[in-house]
Amino acid sequence: MPSSVMPTSKTGTGLAPSTAVSAVGLRKSYGDKTVLDGIDLHIPAGTVFALLGPNGAGKTTAVKILSTLITADAGELRVGGYDLATDPQAVRAAIGVTGQFSAVDGLITGEENMLLMADLHHLSRREGRRVAAELLERFDLVEAAKKPAATYSGGMKRRLDIAMTLVGGPRIIFLDEPTTGLDPRSRHNMWGIIRGLVSTGVTVFLTTQYLEEADQLADRIAVLNDGRIAAEGTADQLKRLVPGGYVRLGFSDPARYQSAAAVLREANRDDAALALRVPSDGSQRELRSILDWLDSVGIEADELTVHTPDLDDVFFALTGPSADSAAAGSAASPITRPATVPHQRKENDR
Amino acid sequence: MSALALAVRDSTTMLRRNLLHARRYPSATLNLLLTPIMMLLLFVYIFGDVMSAGIGGGGADRSEYVAYLVPGILLMTIGSTVIGAAVHVSMDMNEGLVARFRTMAIHRTSVIIGHVVGSVLQCLASVVLVGAVGVAIGFRSTDATVVEWLAAFGLIALFALALTWIAVGMGMSSPNPEAASNAAMPLILLPLISSAFIPASTMPGWFRPIAEYQPFTPAIETLRGLLLGSEIGNDGWIAVAWCVALTALGYVWATARFNRDPA
Numbered sequence: 343m344p345s346s347v348m349p350t351s352k353t354g355t356g357l358a359p360s361t362a363v364s365a366v367g368l369r370k371s372y373g374d375k376t377v378l379d380g381i382d383l384h385i386p387a388g389t390v391f392a393l394l395g396p397n398g399a400g401k402t403t404a405v406k407i408l409s410t411l412i413t414a415d416a417g418e419l420r421v422g423g424y425d426l427a428t429d430p431q432a433v434r435a436a437i438g439v440t441g442q443f444s445a446v447d448g449l450i451t452g453e454e455n456m457l458l459m460a461d462l463h464h465l466s467r468r469e470g471r472r473v474a475a476e477l478l479e480r481f482d483l484v485e486a487a488k489k490p491a492a493t494y495s496g497g498m499k500r501r502l503d504i505a506m507t508l509v510g511g512p513r514i515i516f517l518d519e520p521t522t523g524l525d526p527r528s529r530h531n532m533w534g535i536i537r538g539l540v541s542t543g544v545t546v547f548l549t550t551q552y553l554e555e556a557d558q559l560a561d562r563i564a565v566l567n568d569g570r571i572a573a574e575g576t577a578d579q580l581k582r583l584v585p586g587g588y589v590r591l592g593f594s595d596p597a598r599y600q601s602a603a604a605v606l607r608e609a610n611r612d613d614a615a616l617a618l619r620v621p622s623d624g625s626q627r628e629l630r631s632i633l634d635w636l637d638s639v640g641i642e643a644d645e646l647t648v649h650t651p652d653l654d655d656v657f658f659a660l661t662g663p664s665a666d667s668a669a670a671g672s673a674a675s676p677i678t679r680p681a682t683v684p685h686q687r688k689e690n691d692r
Numbered sequence: 693m694s695a696l697a698l699a700v701r702d703s704t705t706m707l708r709r710n711l712l713h714a715r716r717y718p719s720a721t722l723n724l725l726l727t728p729i730m731m732l733l734l735f736v737y738i739f740g741d742v743m744s745a746g747i748g749g750g751g752a753d754r755s756e757y758v759a760y761l762v763p764g765i766l767l768m769t770i771g772s773t774v775i776g777a778a779v780h781v782s783m784d785m786n787e788g789l790v791a792r793f794r795t796m797a798i799h800r801t802s803v804i805i806g807h808v809v810g811s812v813l814q815c816l817a818s819v820v821l822v823g824a825v826g827v828a829i830g831f832r833s834t835d836a837t838v839v840e841w842l843a844a845f846g847l848i849a850l851f852a853l854a855l856t857w858i859a860v861g862m863g864m865s866s867p868n869p870e871a872a873s874n875a876a877m878p879l880i881l882l883p884l885i886s887s888a889f890i891p892a893s894t895m896p897g898w899f900r901p902i903a904e905y906q907p908f909t910p911a912i913e914t915l916r917g918l919l920l921g922s923e924i925g926n927d928g929w930i931a932v933a934w935c936v937a938l939t940a941l942g943y944v945w946a947t948a949r950f951n952r953d954p955a
Contacts, residue, residue, distance in 0.1 A: 406954075409795045410794070410795055411791055411794055411795055411953075411954065412953040412954065413953060431797050432797075434795055434796055434797040435797035437795065439791075439792065439795040441788050441791050441792070442788075443787075443788040443791075444787075444788050445787070445788035445789045445791060445792035446788075446789065447709065447787075447789050448787075449712075449713050449716060449717065450709070450712055450713070450716065454712065458705065458709055461705040461708070462702060462705055462793075462796055462798050463796075464701065490716075506792070507792075510796075
């Protein structure tokens with residue numbers, strides 16, 4: 343038999359419990375395609391960390407490596423205090439993983455899935471039944487418990503998936519795009535579940551392509567783009583990376599747009615959209631002064647929207663097609679490129 | 693928990709899962725029995741007169757051909773049943789569940805061992821069912837001793853283990869369950885070019901070595917010898933050698949594929 347048998351006890355506490363996950367110089371490539379190009383991460387225990395990035399940025403690869411599913415090409419990696427390269431079995435005992443694709447056994451019932459996990463965590467039959475019943479209750483799966491998991495809806499499968507992950511009481515939980523493909527209600531339920539996990543003191547490492555999700559849940563966010571960490575910090579710190587908000591004045595008549603642009607010299611022009619952006623923090627006082635001023639110079643916009651900076655701005659600034667130059671020159675001009683942004687564009691509605 | 697205890701415990705859990713699948717979806721297993729049973733009925737009742745005449749040099753009756761045929765059909769049943777293992781393994785590998793198992797602190801190959809043991813048990817159950825059909829249409833093994841019965845059982849189990857490991861390797865290497873089913877097809881076709889239906893000695897000269905030395909023929913001849921008292925000769929050792937070799941090959945193949953980084 344292979345030598346990959348767990349030598350340590352399941353509950354072994356790490357050497358450095360204050361750090362849940364640390365990575366220095368994490369690299370992975372497939373052939374000549376570099377997926378992760380030297381990633382550094384430091385995630386304190388008991389916090390929620392979000393790895394944010396567009397499709398193909400390498401988020402899933404990072405989770406697969408840190409959860410021992412695949413090996414890294416290089417990097418010093420520790421999870422739960424254990425070295426991933428030398429002691430993967432100890433890492434496995436400390437973590438729980440919910441991947442992007444449903445990891446439930448569709449052929450057996452939800453309850454049987456839970457009991458399978460209990461058996462694999464070597465719980466006694468009685469303890470296994472207790473934990474399974476408790477988690478099924480907590481994740482609102484009691485009614486469906488006796489039905490084959492293949493018959494579950496997407497949201498139910500995801501809940502069962504996470505419930506299964508929790509059977510062993512992991513201290514560090516990896517959630518790879520936990521809400522992708524869920525409807526809005528299920529997504530909000532999932533957020534509630536993740537907040538619930540955090541309140542029990544576990545560390546959560548989640549990946550997402552939804553900025554709002556990272557903003558809602560995470561203590562710290564790293565933006566992954568093209569295999570590198572483009573920025574890292576709290577949501578507020580990241581928002582500070584891009585210039586402040588603005589008032590957007592939209593025009594339908596090019597002539598009026600031109601005359602307004604001639605007067606409002608400090609505004610940023612978007613000639614294609616016939617829109618001007620006047621820097622503003624979005625406060626009532628400042629808004630009123632802008633409106634008064636527009637009246638005084640006789641400009642009447644057809645459309646007026648207030649935009650406060652959000653993670654979208656950061657995301658697009660850091661991961662857009664010309665991210666490098668934009669990030670470098672971000673102080674000079676507001677980085678909002680609605681014309682080049684293909685999706686998820688929204689004015690701030692919070 | 694010691695490494696061995698962990699391996700046994702986790703493999704038992706995985707075996708329970710495997711048997712639960714089989715119990716929940718018996719049609720998946722039973723469908724695989726259709727081919728050998730149909731072959732048995734076809735050759736006995738449709739082709740039976742001609743086959744009997746050919747076997748006995750002109751004078752045999754049908755019951756003699758039933759006796760000749762059943763051992764081969766029993767081993768064909770194993771070839772057919774393990775196709776289910778190939779498909780099952782491939783289904784598993786295409787699900788996120790195996791990724792979950794890989795990130796758990798369990799015995800790494802327990803999921804494979806669960807499949808293998810489950811498949812061998814299913815093979816034995818299938819052989820019993822098909823054997824019962826054989827008995828129902830007149831197969832009798834009257835003069836076999838207890839030792840010969842045990843040896844026959846051991847041979848069937850060993851053969852099932854060998855083909856299961858190969859099938860697991862096929863399932864592990866296939867991109868999807870359909871491909872796994874196709875890859876495992878030779879396991880049910882090989883008996884057709886063995887001594888299952890007609891003696892290898894009646895085949896064309898150039899083809900005879902292929903028929904005689906492929907895995908099925910020595911096993912079939914050995915089983916015939918044990919159940920019916922015909923000459924076994926070298927076939928016993930060749931059969932065991934094939935089983936051991938196929939088991940080793942399948943084990944190395946399947947575990948190597950399993951231990952590779954998933955894409």
